[in-house]
Amino acid sequence: MTEDRLIELIESWGADPSAFPQAERGAARALLAAHPERFATAIAEARALDAALARMPDVFPPPALTAALIASAPKPKRAGGALRVPKFAPWAPASGAAALAAGLFMGLMAAPSASASASADSETDDVQALLEEAIGYDPAAMSEGIAE
Amino acid sequence: MAIVVRVSGPESDKPCRVAFSSDLDQITRAAAGDAAAVRALVNRYSPGVLSLATCMLSDRGEAEDVTQETFIRAWKALPGWEPRAKFSTWLHRVALNLCYDGLRKRRESLPGELPDLADTRLSPQEALDQSQRVLAIEQAISALPERQSAALTLCALQGHSQAEAAEIMDVSVEALESLLARARRTLRAHLLERSPSP
Structure with missing residues (x-):
């Protein structure tokens, strides 16, 4: 270990010899102990910088970032493999037939209500005729009068 | 282990x-x-x-x-x-x-x-503020050439071993040491420059 090499180590790794490369640590410690005055300036400068760096606070991810990192992770697979829809669904024709049957059923159910609606219309016409007769209103005579 | x-x-x-x-x-x-x-x-x-x-x-x-x-x-x-x-x-x-x-x-x-050190000189009052000091060091580190900044962060701030830091950076331990020496020299000069005169 030369003095120049020890200065290099201090300038690179700082004042604490335990941060030096392991292979050179022992020799560096011995040289430092033998001639502390020769390295006092380098050690003091390195120590000041070490202290400034040591004041840097630890960085902690905010909860939102942690949550986002966890959310982006792989999701557990379902037991027996993921649920997949096959390209050809064997039940497709059956579902088509079921839809057709449902349509027909709905049509048949709607038909009686349509005829009920028609009979309701004829009842309304009868009531209107009775009312017109009661008040002596004759729509045919009214149309002829307008024509003349 | x-x-x-x-x-x-x-x-x-x-x-x-x-x-x-x-x-x-x-x-x-x-x-x-x-x-x-x-x-x-x-x-x-x-x-x-x-x-x-x-x-x-x-x-x-x-x-x-x-x-x-x-x-x-x-x-x-x-x-x-x-x-x-x-x-x-x-x-x-x-x-x-x-x-x-x-x-x-x-x-x-x-x-x-040009890549240059950020101007982080502070007033004497601000210099007393710890958070401003931390910010100044952080900015000075990030203003270093990127490989020097990485070497200093990995070794001096995060405490990675020399071998691990060298592996992360894909350089030899000798190259890492050289980057660290330059980084520390520049950073020290910058911090001395902004520290108030006695």
């Missing part, structure tokens, strides 16, 4: 450091979607990745983006994970490369600007 094994393939004659056994276990479980393993990996490694990106970029928003992208890449890599390197080393290398990309994009968007 790291395990040393021999791996098959062209490099089978070289022993490789592999992930910590607990890492391997967690990686396997996280790849299968085990929520506890995912949470453990995030809790263990996200502070280091965020810290590295913050020092490199000096921008918390960009640093968080880098952290997210790093973990997205990690999740994609997990199913085929081959434990040739420590997961931590691999993760920090991905983060560092993303930081380099970010810095490169910054330079491209600001052509003609």
Whole structure:
């Protein structure tokens, strides 16, 4: 270990010899102990910088970032493999037939209500005729009068 | 404790450091979607990745983006994970490369600007403020040439071993030492410059 090499180590790794490369640590410690005055300036400068760096606070991810990192992770697979829809669904024709049957059923159910609606219309016409007769209103005579 | 094994393939004659056994276990479980393993990996490694990106970029928003992208890449890599390197080393290398990309994009968007130390000189009153000091050091580190900044952050701030820091940066330990020496020299000069005269 030369003095120049020890200065290099201090300038690179700082004042604490335990941060030096392991292979050179022992020799560096011995040289430092033998001639502390020769390295006092380098050690003091390195120590000041070490202290400034040591004041840097630890960085902690905010909860939102942690949550986002966890959310982006792989999701557990379902037991027996993921649920997949096959390209050809064997039940497709059956579902088509079921839809057709449902349509027909709905049509048949709607038909009686349509005829009920028609009979309701004829009842309304009868009531209107009775009312017109009661008040002596004759729509045919009214149309002829307008024509003349 | 790291395990040393021999791996098959062209490099089978070289022993490789592999992930910590607990890492391997967690990686396997996280790849299968085990929520506890995912949470453990995030809790263990996200502070280091965020810290590295913050020092490199000096921008918390960009640093968080880098952290997210790093973990997205990690999740994609997990199913085929081959434990040739420590997961931590691999993760920090991905983060560092993303930081380099970010810095490169910054330079491209600001052509003609020379990389220089940020002007972090503060008034005497401000200099007393610890948070301002921390900010000044953080900005001074991020204003260093990117490889020097990375070396200093990995070794002096994050406490990675020399071998691990060199592996993350893909350089030799000797090159790492040279980067560190230059980084510390520049940083010390900058901090001396901004410290109030006696």
